[in-house]
Amino acid sequence: MTHMSLKVPSHTTVYTRPDAAIQTDRRNGGERVDAWLATHFARAVRRRLAKGAHLFLEGAESDHLYFFLRGWAMKYKSLLDGRRQILDFVLPGEPLGFVAAQPAPYAVEMLNDAEIVAVSRRAFDDLFSSDPAFARAICRELEAAGARAHERMTSIGYRSARVRVCRLLAELAERARPGDDEAGAIAVAMPLSQRHIADATALRVETVCRALVQLHDEGVAVLRRGSLRVPDFQALQESC
Amino acid sequence: MTHMSLKVPSHTTVYTRPDAAIQTDRRNGGERVDAWLATHFARAVRRRLAKGAHLFLEGAESDHLYFFLRGWAMKYKSLLDGRRQILDFVLPGEPLGFVAAQPAPYAVEMLNDAEIVAVSRRAFDDLFSSDPAFARAICRELEAAGARAHERMTSIGYRSARVRVCRLLAELAERARPGDDEAGAIAVAMPLSQRHIADATALRVETVCRALVQLHDEGVAVLRRGSLRVPDFQALQESC
DNA sequence: CGACCAGTTGAAACTGCTCAAGTAAGGTGG
DNA sequence: CCACCTTACTTGAGCAGTTTCAACTGGTCG
Numbered sequence: 001m002t003h004m005s006l007k008v009p010s011h012t013t014v015y016t017r018p019d020a021a022i023q024t025d026r027r028n029g030g031e032r033v034d035a036w037l038a039t040h041f042a043r044a045v046r047r048r049l050a051k052g053a054h055l056f057l058e059g060a061e062s063d064h065l066y067f068f069l070r071g072w073a074m075k076y077k078s079l080l081d082g083r084r085q086i087l088d089f090v091l092p093g094e095p096l097g098f099v100a101a102q103p104a105p106y107a108v109e110m111l112n113d114a115e116i117v118a119v120s121r122r123a124f125d126d127l128f129s130s131d132p133a134f135a136r137a138i139c140r141e142l143e144a145a146g147a148r149a150h151e152r153m154t155s156i157g158y159r160s161a162r163v164r165v166c167r168l169l170a171e172l173a174e175r176a177r178p179g180d181d182e183a184g185a186i187a188v189a190m191p192l193s194q195r196h197i198a199d200a201t202a203l204r205v206e207t208v209c210r211a212l213v214q215l216h217d218e219g220v221a222v223l224r225r226g227s228l229r230v231p232d233f234q235a236l237q238e239s240c
Numbered sequence: 241m242t243h244m245s246l247k248v249p250s251h252t253t254v255y256t257r258p259d260a261a262i263q264t265d266r267r268n269g270g271e272r273v274d275a276w277l278a279t280h281f282a283r284a285v286r287r288r289l290a291k292g293a294h295l296f297l298e299g300a301e302s303d304h305l306y307f308f309l310r311g312w313a314m315k316y317k318s319l320l321d322g323r324r325q326i327l328d329f330v331l332p333g334e335p336l337g338f339v340a341a342q343p344a345p346y347a348v349e350m351l352n353d354a355e356i357v358a359v360s361r362r363a364f365d366d367l368f369s370s371d372p373a374f375a376r377a378i379c380r381e382l383e384a385a386g387a388r389a390h391e392r393m394t395s396i397g398y399r400s401a402r403v404r405v406c407r408l409l410a411e412l413a414e415r416a417r418p419g420d421d422e423a424g425a426i427a428v429a430m431p432l433s434q435r436h437i438a439d440a441t442a443l444r445v446e447t448v449c450r451a452l453v454q455l456h457d458e459g460v461a462v463l464r465r466g467s468l469r470v471p472d473f474q475a476l477q478e479s480c
Numbered sequence: 481c482g483a484c485c486a487g488t489t490g491a492a493a494c495t496g497c498t499c500a501a502g503t504a505a506g507g508t509g510g
Numbered sequence: 511c512c513a514c515c516t517t518a519c520t521t522g523a524g525c526a527g528t529t530t531c532a533a534c535t536g537g538t539c540g
Contacts, residue, residue, distance in 0.1 A: 077394055085394040099379035105387050129372035135379075136368070139339035142382040147345050149389035154317055154325040156397045157442025161528070194487065202397025204529060209488060401496065434519065447496055449520060465505095 033095045033137045034067055037117060040127050040134075041067075045118045051191075055096070055108040055116070062104060064118045065097030071114025072191055075106045076199065086200035088148060091175050095141055099128070111191045156202045164201040165211040166240045169221055173228060173236075190228040197223075273335045273377045274307055277357060280367050280374075281307075285358045291431075295336070295348040295356070302344060304358045305337030311354025312431055315346045316439065326440035328388060331415050335381055339368070351431045396442045404441040405451040406480045409461055413468060413476075430468040437463075 037044075049055060049071070056062050058078060073090040087106055090096050096108065101121060128135050148171070155164050169190075176188045198208045215221045220236055222229045230236050277284075289295060289311070296302050298318060313330040327346055330336050336348065341361060368375050388411070395404050409430075416428045438448045455461045460476055462469045470476050 077390065079394070079398060083398065085390075085397055087390045087393065098383060099376060100383055105390065128376070132369035132372075132375065135372065135375040136339060139375075139379060139382060142379060142386060143338060143340055143342075146382065146386045146389060149386060149393060150317065150325075150327045150345065153327065153389060153393045153396060153442075154319070156393060157325055158319060158323065193485095202393075205487080206489085206530085207528060209486095213488080433517095444497060445519080446498085446521085449518095450496095453520080 031133065031137055032093060033134075033141055034093050035137075036127065036131075036134055037067055041117060041119050041123065044120075044123065047116050047118055049110045049114045049116065051110050051113050053110050055110070056104055058104055058107045060104045060107075061101070062097065063101070063121045065095065065121065065124045066119070067095050067117040068092050069115045069117060071110060071112035071116075073108050073110050073112075073114060074196065074200075075108055077106050084199050085202065086196060088145060088152075089172065089175075089200075095138065097124075099138065099142075111196070152200075161201075161203050161207045162211045162214060163240055164203065165197060165208060166215065166220070166236060168197060168201055169223065169228060169230075170233075170236050170240055173230065173233070184233060185229075185231050186233050187227060187229045189226060190223065191226045192223070271373065271377055272333060273374075273381055274333050275377075276367065276371075276374055277307055281357060281359050281363065284360075284363065287356050287358055289350045289354045289356065291350050291353050293350050295350070296344055298344055298347045300344045301341070302337065303341070303361045305335065305361065305364045306359070307335050307357040308332050309355045309357060311350060311352035311356075313348050313350050313352075313354060314436065314440075315348055317346050324439050325442065326436060328385060328392075329412065329415075329440075335378065337364075339378065339382075351436070392440075401441075401443050401447045402451045402454060403480055404443065405437060405448060406455065406460070406476060408437060408441055409463065409468060409470075410473075410476050410480055413470065413473070424473060425469075425471050426473050427467060427469045429466060430463065431466045432463070 046069075055066065055073065068090055070092055072092075073096075075087045075090065075096075076084045077087060078084050089111075090108070096116075097119075098104065128138065151167075151171070155167055159167070172190060172192075173186060173188050176190065177186065194205050194208045194212065197203075197212075198205045201208065203211075212221075212223055218239075219231060220239055286309075295306065295313065308330055310332055312332075313336075315327045315330065315336075316324045317327060318324050329351075330348070336356075338344065368378065391407075391411070395407055399407070412430060412432075413426060413428050416430065417426065434445050434448045434452065437443075437452075438445045441448065443451075452463055458479075459471060460479055
């Protein structure tokens with residue numbers, strides 16, 4: 001059997017789409033997970049959670065899965081020294097929970113007053129087993145979350161403070177308004193303190209502050225009082 | 241007021257299992273994905289790939305999914321400045337590919353001479369749709385990969401060079417020999433150069449070298465010529 | 481009003497990076 | 511088999527960006 005033709009001498013790096021811009025997770029063809037809410041989880045429990053409330057803590061064994069209708073949340077891990085790493089954000093329309101029942105590897109806390117749907121593991125499993133399209137949609141979400149994690153890992157490892165902040169803002173702006181990402185000027189609600197940004201980018205609050213001041217001075221982006229204003233979205237993406 | 245390390249202002253952070261040690265992904269009850277190889281993909285194409293060969297490049301549209309029988313591989317992204325971020329490693333017994341057909345967000349290159357099974361998307365989809373247990377096993381793998389990404393994100397963001405290298409070695413040692421992780425002394429084949437470790441931990445080769453020298457001097461771990469020797473595995477975990 | 485928290489700014493310290501040079505190891509062709 | 515070439519690894523010294531520490535501002539809420 002021959003070895004593959006794609007062999008590349010170990011020292012030669014191949015650049016296909018090097019360091020691509022942040023990818024929108026446009027899932028062409030493929031329903032959103034929340035499409036099943038109305039049809040299959042119509043009677044599931046709706047819950048309201050206040051800003052700062054925890055949906056669950058790290059290590060919790062949860063027998064429910066969730067869908068976000070309104071409000072933002074964050075997934076985070078606590079570190080021994082009291083700091084925390086924000087792993088990802090949860091936005092409206094997105095699912096949350098574990099297909100394999102297990103102690104939660106992270107905690108989830110609301111950034112907003114939020115409204116969610118809690119689905120029992122049993123109901124979830126039933127639908128998962130009976131509707132392959134649903135199972136597939138869940139996989140798509142898991143893959144997208146993995147891609148975001150990879151993106152952020154790269155960001156944290158290799159980019160400057162300014163760029164890390166830029167990319168986070170750009171990513172969230174795009175996720176928050178999936179419609180018109182081509183628009184020049186945008187303004188989105190973004191309920192994040194500088195501390196949240198610091199914990200998500202693995203920077204210190206002071207460093208985030210300096211980066212935001214710089215972005216503000218450059219006229220690239222302004223984040224104040226829970227809302228983000230970007231005069232030229234493309235300019236923001238380019239300065240990432 | 242003085243800043244106490246564990247102070248928990250009412251609505252804010254709660255520390256449940258702070259900064260837990262690296263978690264083995266023991267999936268209690270739940271079959272491994274490769275359990276389906278013999279029964280359903282018996283006739284799928286087996287391929288051998290040489291060390292350094294690419295399974296696919298970043299941006300490739302692949303119509304196959306893969307299972308690793310033998311050999312290690314790495315998933316990585318290339319950056320504009322010629323550096324690369326290794327996102328994850330693929331070990332024997334693990335699946336690789338995308339449930340949602342899409343341009344690959346990373347490249348995959350062999351670290352070893354490897355043997356893999358290539359399954360057509362169609363065959364995969366058929367099984368995914370007809371066997372919920374298989375779909376569930378795939379989800380478990382995706383969740384485990386996500387957890388590893390989160391772990392590494394945290395590592396890169398918050399830990400010192402020495403600890404990052406430690407944790408990577410510990411994680412890989414555990415994944416490579418899923419049986420006896422309690423053993424005191426272990427020796428595993430680990431086909432990684434210092435460059436690989438550097439690219440996985442977002443450190444420079446020189447820094448990795450210094451860290452490895454230090455670990456060697458401390459008698460914690462020795463990585464040389466593609467194999468890792470650890471006199472006391474628990475000591476390694478504790479120095480993470 | 482005073483307490484408190486988020487945000488801001490400055491100056492010094494530290495970790496990992498850069499650059500530079502050198503050694504050991506592995507593979508190839510004579 | 512050795513000579514040579516290339517890659518992997520090692521070590522040192524100075525530099526740079528982020529962190530740390532400390533102080534101050536401004537808004538919010540009791």
